[in-house]
Amino acid sequence: MARTNYSTLKTVGRAFDLSMVIHAAVIVVGLAAVWHMEHYGHIVTGMSNKIVWGMPHVFAIFLIIAASGALNVASISSVFSKKPYKPFARLSGLLALSLLIGGLSVLVLDLGRPDRLIIAMTTYNFKSIFAWNIFLYTGFMAIVVIYLYTMMAKYKNRFTPPVGFLAFVWRLVLTAGTGSIFGFIVARSAYDSALFAPLFIASSFVYGLAFTVVILKIVQQSSQSTIVSTEMISRFRNLLMTFTASVLLITIIFHLTKLYATQYHPLEEFLLAGNNIYTLIFWAGQIFVGTITPIFLMVIWHKSININKLAWISGLLLLGGIAQIYVILIGGQAYPIELFPGMEISSSFQDGEIVSYTPSLPEILLGLSGISIAMLLSGILLRIMPFLPKSVTA
């Protein structure tokens, strides 16, 4: 087997550079939106006392979950010793890092007091899963940097398997922790479930690999070269199929369990059969666009799969992912807390009401700028350091 040579991204044409400029512009606009929100207060957003986490958090959680899953390819090569994945391990680490930085930036910039970030990073209440997550995210960044170092520095490769194992375990804990942000909430019937941890782990596999495939497609297109063999595409397709099916399985189990309990019937009706946007986004976004269509396409294109087709499928999976997070995050908050089960309640604080949420422009810009931060960072690093495999055995 030939030794893999790695190289930086050498683009042909201006399209890649143009996309980097566009990402930079989106980031600047996003920062302007942040200034606006921080200066005038959250009154300028669509978030309220009932929907406290909105569009920025949808993007942030999406990016963070994707970041954890993006390390999958590297883990498969280092921890499970599958050699065909090894050439893509560096890119996998890079994507994990940049997606996490993008997601965390959005999360941090939406705080009511972002100037108190130092307090958040030095004062911890260790009973809070949120506090654990801050610790896990920063630790993950450090570990991925070390992991990349062991892969890219000369004569350090013997450290790759143990560091890779640590990264793999850390990642699972991190994603379970992110899911538990919702899973540990006893107050709300849409949350309060141990299934959130495995759901988020399974979702991370989907989003992470989907992002990786999309980036590989972009890289191949910009450099007019082929770095992913047909056999690898086929392996990626099989993985995506497995991961998508597992997300669907956990989602089904979640809803079936809630449906079995009479007390959750109003909640399930709201989520699955309600006359509201969450039902629409769930069925059209998560299920149809994000699950059924990709599985269908992966089945009918089983023999004829190529990077283009897989990139389209990945795009659909990513859209479905955003829909999934939207329903969980916003739908879960929109459903009123049942203070008195079975009773109708009302007040001046929107008790008992299904509250509506309309994202404002600053919020959407902030969310999008998270993706741009991830893409810009990846683009710059791909250009200046050798992450991409040059030649791969078929």
Added chain:
Amino acid sequence: MATTLNTIVNTSLWSMVTIFICLLSGPTQSGERVPAPIINTPTNVEGCIRPTEFMRRNHMHLLTHKRDKTLRQGIRTKDASLSACVDCHADKKADGSFIPVNAPGQFCSVCHEYTAVKLDCFECHRTTPDLDLGTTQAVNPQNKILVTGDTEIHKLLNYLNEVQ
């Protein structure tokens, strides 16, 4: 071609560094300095909770310590009360209304603007004495009357207030 590029880059970097150093030393070279702050202190009252020299250096440590004692333990002596500071140090306008203690030229801002240290307290804390508190909070009766204006009459009035 590479060496020309090198020369251009080197020249521009070095000139930028030189200009920067010149700008930094500019004010000291020419002798201009930002004037030292003048702080109005309330007169004829029982005095601050600590001596002035101590407060100048350490008021931030007192604040950081005492705020936790008040909030987490419920200790509400004057020694541990930010609103007690505001009660004494807030100035009044000619019509008797209070000026926020963090307004430009007022007690807190005078030093904080000079040192360029941003004040965070008054995002949440009240900037003037709370007169609705009645018997439970004493307001410094000696709050100086501050006349705003630039004419000689205004300066004389303020001078007279100072020396009283």
Added chain:
Amino acid sequence: MVNHSHDKNFIDTNRREFLKKAGIGVSTIALGSGVTLFAYPHAAARAPNEPASASVRWAMLIDVNKCTPECTACVTACSKENGWKPDGDPRTDAQWIRKLEIKQPDIGYQASFPMMCQHCESPPCVDVCPTGASFKRADGIVLVDKHSCIGCRYCMVACPYNARSFIHEPLNDQRAHAPRGKGTVESCTLCVHRVDKGVEPACVESCENDGKGALIFGDLNDENSEISIRVAKFATRQIREDLELNPGVRYQNL
């Protein structure tokens, strides 16, 4: 580190403290009969320089039968005491206390009563706060330390009673004893600034004076306090008691 020891310029605060306490004593008597039920030597004796202690558990009892839908004395008093006011948008207005109307659909039973932070013994908001800004004081009052609050709103997601609200705009006319600022989370403080001086919360006082006398405040650890006597004698409940958070706010006839 800084030496905080008093030097020869020590300011004698004893006279001032005596005058304050005398003033409080007079105003306490003047405030009416409801307060004297609370002004036990045990409860009112805490000196300003003594920390709150776990020997006390502050609690409130709300008699729902006495509440009427039209009466909002508690809400008005709280907003005046703590400096918050509705701005016309229920989505973003501050809400320390609100009147909750409930109705049993098929049976027709209706009730109205105030709802505020329940000051749980095991508060979920305290568990989830990443910086520990949401905390429970030794005497049971749950508060937000706005010096550490980063405005992440996780406590608002976690509160089973929707008791917390977020400040969406810059503020500038706060009450001196109730600091509040943009970007932090707030909720009912059980008028901790009054309780520490031996005065009952503003809502309780206004309910006695202008309302229906439905609210009682006191120390559950003091078996002689009126609240302890009542909760031992009558059936009272906590809202969402299945969560076993043991809130300090109890409801009678609900």
